[in-house]
Amino acid sequence: MISYLINSTLCLSLLLVVYKALLERERMYVFNRYYLLFGLCFSFAVPLITIETIVEIPMTEQLTTVDFSNINTVAGETLENTEEVSAIPAWFIVALSLYAIGYLLFFFRFLQNIYKIFYKIIKSVRVRYKLASLVLLKEDVLPHTFLHYIFLKKEAYDTDNIAEDLYTHELAHVTQKHTLDIILIELIQIVFWFNPLLFFYKKAIQLNHEFLADAAVLQSNTEVPAYQHLLLANAHGNHDLRLASNLNFSVTKKRLKMMTKHTTRRRAWLLASLTIPIFTAALFLFSTKVIAQKTIPATTAKNTSIQTTTQKDPIAAYYKHVTFVFEDVNGKKTKKTYAELTTTEKARLVPPPPKPTANQPTKEQLSDWQNEQKFAIWIDGKVVNNSEITKHDIVHYQQSFVYKNARSKRFPQSYQTHLYTAKGFQALQQKHKTTLGKNTIVHIKEGNHQVRLKKKKVGTTEESKEKQPFYVKSTGKGPQATEAPFFFETKKNRDKKDIVILINKKGTFLVNYKKKCDLNNLDRHVKSVLGNILHKRARRGLIIYDSAQKALVADVERILKNNKVYNIEVLDSKDVPPPPPPPPAPKKPQIKEVEIPAPPAPPIVSKEEKKRLEIMHKIVKGRKLQTMMINGKEHYYVEKNGRTYIFNKDSYMVDKEGKPLPPPPPPYKEKAKKKELKAKKTKEEKAAKQSAEWKEVEKILDKS
Structure with missing residues (x-):
């Protein structure tokens, strides 16, 4: 983190010095604006860029003797040191607390400034003016801009006491969206509030905004002396809006001189082109560099004493040809051989697997x-x-x-x-092998992927796992990938092949199950397939051949190695397991036809019964239904218009004695007897229809 802050600060200072020395005094304001914005983002991004450089060193064989008698002591010291490092130092807590306080202060200051601006916008009168909105304030302020709002004094606007050039100046801030530049630098200043260069960088951006606005005014056929006098006449007063573009910002001799400055097109192109090597140099100076050591075989004399010493140290013999890659939390990688490892690093290595001894069953x-x-x-x-x-x-x-x-x-x-x-x-x-292959790579990654060492009982499974904070990559032939511990790479990634080449009986090649070719065109197809693979290291290849064309395998291996594919697996087509059988076809569900009985017919309601129910519903509607006993039977009644209407359980209207009013109609008969029914009416029916209760019912029916 400290290296990131140092590199970003140095890069920002370099770009700011270049701007002050070469660009600020030239009339190329649009380019200067984008130079400042790009340089600001570039300075904080360049330390995150990693550039890998390869350094070739000769491989020398050194003798390293490890004393295995005190292996437990070394492991114990490593465990204790790890626990001490894991404790958070006091200075770090103090620094973090100070940073948090500064961050909160700048953050709340930013929110307060935003609140003040929008509070004035909401509480003041707004007037539409071209592409902007005029905010008329009661207090005495100079014209200033925020987003598409131009803040003016209401009295000056009402009396038309504001020059047209001032409107043009502020409108240039609006159309060119200068407020967004200020908000960007303010947000960066919240995070890196402790960096004083950001204050000067912000001043340079604001001054460039004024140059752009002045140029827009002068392009509207305004005379330079008149505009200069106008600025000097308004160069007084101040306001507390830090995020706004105000008229009298830095009305200095430099700003007045820039109005008469002229830069030729050729000079502008020359200065702009000079920034390209400056950014390129900054990229190489302040980016993160990774030094990769490429070993070159050197001729060394091997005598009997060296061989004897190597045989006495099984760990040195096991990791003799291994390349160790150490990667820190910042992604910086360093390559080492076993001879270059420190004593602590050697103590962390997993000992070679023991040679199997006879275990005879009982x-x-x-x-x-x-x-x-x-x-x-x-x-x-x-x-x-x-x-x-x-x-x-x-x-x-x-x-x-x-x-x-x-x-x-x-x-x-x-x-x-x-x-x-x-x-x-x-x-x-x-x-059983006592030495790993020459192309085996042990990758030791610090940080989140590193297994943290803890004190555990000797011989437990957990201890054996925690003492192996690395994994092995193999780029050679054979099953070397399983010869060393492998913790962080999944089986899916290990088994995946970057390129697969099939050879049939006729000597025809099939690349990745898609491209068919002969031996002459194989190299072209291999390059085409590998060109689509993002990673360039540890590529894996698979060759499946027919027994009749085994002689072509050597040519295919040569082509793959020329294309930097060294991890090659060769299989005979007879040894390839057959594909799994297809899943059984789903059984079709059997559909049985079931006859659904027809629903019962609705009950037939006669016209008389329908009429009777209609009468009852119209009387009862909107009334509270109560019960009473007549002749030992339960009846229902409602009170309406000062009268009481009584109904029995069959919905017939009855009198107080329980007799129907009128009596139920006679049963339904044939059409031939219809006239006879109409002619014959009982005295009781006539009397019921002439009663006062029935006349009241007829009135209710007429009203409804």
Whole structure:
């Protein structure tokens, strides 16, 4: 962080000095504005740019003897030092507190200035003027601008006492959006409030704004002496709006001289072109540099004493050809060989895997392994039936427990046991390597990805993981990627190949399953594929060949290595596992036709019953329905217009004695008997229709 602040400050000061010395006194205001804005952003971005330089050094073999007798002591010291470093120093807390106080002060000052401006805008009268809005203030102020608002004295505006050139000056600030430049420098000043250069940089930007506004006024056919006298006449007063562009900002001899200054087009182009090498030099001076050491093989004499010393140190022999890449929190990388490592760095390395020793099983174990439900058996790397164990002489075994989520249909057993005969165990020992490949890279990254060391019990699994804060990249042939610890690179990235080349029986090549070609055009297609890959290092290649064209593999490897692909895996097409079977087709759902019975027909309501219900609803509507007992039966009644209307459970209107008013109509008969029904009317029906209660009902029906 400190290096970032130093580089950004030095870069900002360099660009400001160049502006003051070459550009400020020239009449090229538009270019100067963009120079200042770009230089401001460039100064804070250039320390984040990383430039890698390669330094070639000869490889020399040095003898380093590590005393393994005090390995626990070294590890303990490393753990204690790590805990001490992890504690936050007091000066850092004090510095952080001071920075927070300054940050809050500048932040609240910025908010206060914004609030003052918008408060005046809201409380004052606003008048539309061309592309701007005039804000008329009651207090005595000089014209100034913020965004598209021009602040004026209301009395001067009402009396038309403001010169037209002042309007043109302030309107230039609005149209050229000078306020955005001021807001940008203010926001940067909030974060880097402790940098005094930002104050001078802001003054340079504001002065350039006034040059631009003055040039806009002079372009409107205004005489220079008249405009100069106008500025001098208004060069008084002040205001407290720090974010606004005010008229009398720096009305100095320099600003008045610039109105008569003339810069030729040729001189302007020359000065503008000079800024290109200045920015280029600043890029190389203040960017972050990474020194990568490229080792060159040197002829060294190897005698018997050196070989004997190397054999006594298994760690030195194991990491003899390894390249270590150290990356700090800022992304700076440094390459080292094992001989260049410090004692502390060597102590953090993981010791080489021990050579396997014979682990002969007991008779009880051999008997338990006969259980096919519990154990899956391999003998010399081949899956066999559990009953075949007795046919072999087992000298070594390796056994692991399989969790439920890792079991398969073929191997559902809880344990997987690998057994070795004398011949198989000898082959297993031959596979064990005491030295990593020449193209193996150990990447040690500090910061978030670094495993923090803690004091743990010796021999625990957690301790062994914490003492391995690095991972290994291999760019050679064979399974070197698994020869060293590998913690930060996922299996998906390890298995991914950048380029795949297939060779069929006829000698035809297929690049990345897309481009078909012959051997003469293979190099062109390989370059085309690799050109689309962003990363340029540790590229991985895969060659799958037919047995009849094995001779072409060497040519393909040569072409890949010429294109800087060194991690190449070669497979015979017979050894490539077949693709997994396609998933079973989904079964079509069987649709059964079910007959849904028709809904029951609605009950038939006669006209008389419908009429009766209509009468009841019109009387009861909007009234409270109450109950009463007549002749031991429950009836309902409502009070309306001073009268009481009584209904039985069948919705018939009745009198106080429970008799229907009028009585229910006779049952429905055939059409032939319709005239007979109309002719015959009982005395009771006639009496009911002539009653006072029924006449009241007819009045209600007529009103509705």
